[in-house]
Amino acid sequence: MLAIDLQKLTKRYGAVTAVNDLTLQVTPGEIVAFLGPNGAGKTTTIDMMLGLAKPNAGTVQIYGKTPAESIARGEIAAVMQTGGLLKDFTVAETVEYTASLYPHARPAHEVLDRAGIRGIGHRLVGKCSGGEQQRLRFAMALLSDPRLLILDEPTTGMDVEGRREFWQAIRQDATRGRTILFATHYLDEADAYADRIVLIREGAIVADGTTAEIKNLASGRRVRATLEAPDLSALGGLDGVIAVEQRGDSVLINCSNSDVVARYLLTCTTARDVEISSQNLEAAFVALTSKDSALSTAGHSR
Amino acid sequence: MTPELAIASDRGATPLGGFNLTALRLEITRMLRNRRTLFFILVFPSAFFFIFGLSYKGARDAGDVPLAYIMISMAVYGAMVGNTSGGATVALERNLGWSRQLRLTPLHPLAYVSMKVLTSMALGLIAICGTFAVGAATGVHMGPSIWLMAGLSAWVCSFVFAAFGLFVGVLFPAENVMQFVGPLLAIMAIFGGVFIPLSQLPKGLQAFAKFTPMYGVGLLARAPLVGGATMWAVGSVVLWTLLFGIGAMILFKRDTARV
Numbered sequence: 001m002l003a004i005d006l007q008k009l010t011k012r013y014g015a016v017t018a019v020n021d022l023t024l025q026v027t028p029g030e031i032v033a034f035l036g037p038n039g040a041g042k043t044t045t046i047d048m049m050l051g052l053a054k055p056n057a058g059t060v061q062i063y064g065k066t067p068a069e070s071i072a073r074g075e076i077a078a079v080m081q082t083g084g085l086l087k088d089f090t091v092a093e094t095v096e097y098t099a100s101l102y103p104h105a106r107p108a109h110e111v112l113d114r115a116g117i118r119g120i121g122h123r124l125v126g127k128c129s130g131g132e133q134q135r136l137r138f139a140m141a142l143l144s145d146p147r148l149l150i151l152d153e154p155t156t157g158m159d160v161e162g163r164r165e166f167w168q169a170i171r172q173d174a175t176r177g178r179t180i181l182f183a184t185h186y187l188d189e190a191d192a193y194a195d196r197i198v199l200i201r202e203g204a205i206v207a208d209g210t211t212a213e214i215k216n217l218a219s220g221r222r223v224r225a226t227l228e229a230p231d232l233s234a235l236g237g238l239d240g241v242i243a244v245e246q247r248g249d250s251v252l253i254n255c256s257n258s259d260v261v262a263r264y265l266l267t268c269t270t271a272r273d274v275e276i277s278s279q280n281l282e283a284a285f286v287a288l289t290s291k292d293s294a295l296s297t298a299g300h301s302r
Numbered sequence: 303m304t305p306e307l308a309i310a311s312d313r314g315a316t317p318l319g320g321f322n323l324t325a326l327r328l329e330i331t332r333m334l335r336n337r338r339t340l341f342f343i344l345v346f347p348s349a350f351f352f353i354f355g356l357s358y359k360g361a362r363d364a365g366d367v368p369l370a371y372i373m374i375s376m377a378v379y380g381a382m383v384g385n386t387s388g389g390a391t392v393a394l395e396r397n398l399g400w401s402r403q404l405r406l407t408p409l410h411p412l413a414y415v416s417m418k419v420l421t422s423m424a425l426g427l428i429a430i431c432g433t434f435a436v437g438a439a440t441g442v443h444m445g446p447s448i449w450l451m452a453g454l455s456a457w458v459c460s461f462v463f464a465a466f467g468l469f470v471g472v473l474f475p476a477e478n479v480m481q482f483v484g485p486l487l488a489i490m491a492i493f494g495g496v497f498i499p500l501s502q503l504p505k506g507l508q509a510f511a512k513f514t515p516m517y518g519v520g521l522l523a524r525a526p527l528v529g530g531a532t533m534w535a536v537g538s539v540v541l542w543t544l545l546f547g548i549g550a551m552i553l554f555k556r557d558t559a560r561v
Binding site: 050051052071072073074077078080082084085086088089093096097098099100101102103137140141144 | 315316317320322324325328329331332335336395398399400401402403404405406407408409
């Protein structure tokens with residue numbers, strides 16, 4: 001059974017189409033990054049997964065159920081970008097309150113522990129830093145031991161240390177096999193923590209694949225090798241080669257399939273010091289999500 | 303990929319839509335943590351009881367009834383503030399996004415509002431008990447059944463202000479809503495005969511008072527002591543409760559359409 005099954009989702013606000021005929025399937029245990037610029041439709045899509053917004057067209061199924069059923073049974077939980085917390089509750093009281101709403105909640109100390117905030121249970125929420133409040137939301141989301149955890153830009157406004165600690169907590173938890181989908185516009189977060197990246201632009205998916213695939217899709221890789229008298233036309237004829245350039249006794253090849261190029265260099269030539277580097281995800285992101293991107297049609301769905 | 307070993311897949315639904323005593327206890331504790339609320343439901347009524355009652359020599363000389371009258375009036379005032387404060391938190395929490403957070407849990411909206419109303423009523427009860435305790439300690443004498451009936455009547459009738467709190471909360475969903483509503487409550491309290499007996503108001507105001515929300519509450523709370531309960535008073539409490547309750551519901555619906 002699929003963890004998330006979105007079929008042809010469309011959501012309009014007046015004349016604006018926030019989500020446009022979006023289809024996405026996530027299998028259990030996947031860690032998926034939902035990456036896109038502001039206003040791409042990430043939060044709207046997440047709101048529909050959580051039943052906070054009703055789609056104009058299309059269907060949402062979470063482990064085969066509607067969002068409302070999944071929420072009622074605690075199978076889905078979320079850490080929202082700006083979910084409200086009550087300032088005059090302590091951290092522990094907030095967790096205790098939320099726990100009391102579930103029939104079989106995990107013990108409060110356990111989720112506080114896993115979110116890394118056990119030491120500040122007695123602190124008033126209003127006195128907690130942004131990072132601590134976000135880890136509190138994470139602790140609350142863990143109470144029902146959800147099968148699917150959704151995080152909407154969970155580290156917005158956190159400092160570097162806060163982000164690092166937050167992701168450490170998520171990462172540790174993910175080893176238990178929870179399905180995780182997180183929205184972010186921090187490319188390095190998507191790169192570092194997701195198995196799979198779904199790139200969204202103007203309410204539609206423009207690319208979907210592993211981090212490596214996404215990078216490759218946008219800008220390809222660069223292969224550099226030390227090689228005297230290279231056969232430039234043979235290199236240029238290899239599958240996926242975009243450009244070949246000779247610089248002194250080095251050769252630089254831009255390509256979409258670095259494996260083919262490297263195999264050729266190492267088996268058919270005397271090339272030494274072969275280096276393969278990829279453009280960072282930032283470049284891929286910009287290329288894929290900019291409005292006039294020619295590459296956007298290269299996006300594929302799994 | 304790691305198989306889903308540790309995560310339970312067999313789950314039941316939450317009984318009573320999530321209504322439970324732990325959440326209720328935490329809500330009440332949280333409300334009492336607010337110094338302003340605490341001041342207005344405990345300190346203020348007792349202080350006014352001292353000012354109007356004990357230090358008012360005429361009241362002492364006139365026997366037990368005027369002192370008890372003032373005590374009950376002040377208890378009603380405390381209950382009124384407590385209930386309004388509790389009710390007003392609903393809209394505030396909505397504004398803060400806490401309600402949205404709760405929508406990600408199995409908590410049913412009806413269970414949430416019930417817990418809010420009970421929290422408001424608990425604050426009202428604390429106000430009444432506090433003022434009655436101070437009264438008893440400083441020489442108010444009433445028969446046991448009058449203590450009980452007056453307290454109960456004040457408590458039940460002050461429910462109208464839980465609905466009022468819901469209503470003004472949606473109108474002005476701000477953290478300091480009580481700062482604006484406080485003076486409004488004081489004016490309403492005057493028309494309920496809380497600070498001075500209605501009979502001492504000018505005739506025109508006395509007639510007007512009958513149509514205000516506090517009128518029936520004050521009259522019914524003091525009825526066990528001095529009598530005078532009327533159908534008008536009962537109708538006033540019921541009608542104002544319905545009016546505020548329905549008004550709040552309509553405003554909430556309008557808000558939901560926008561969100």
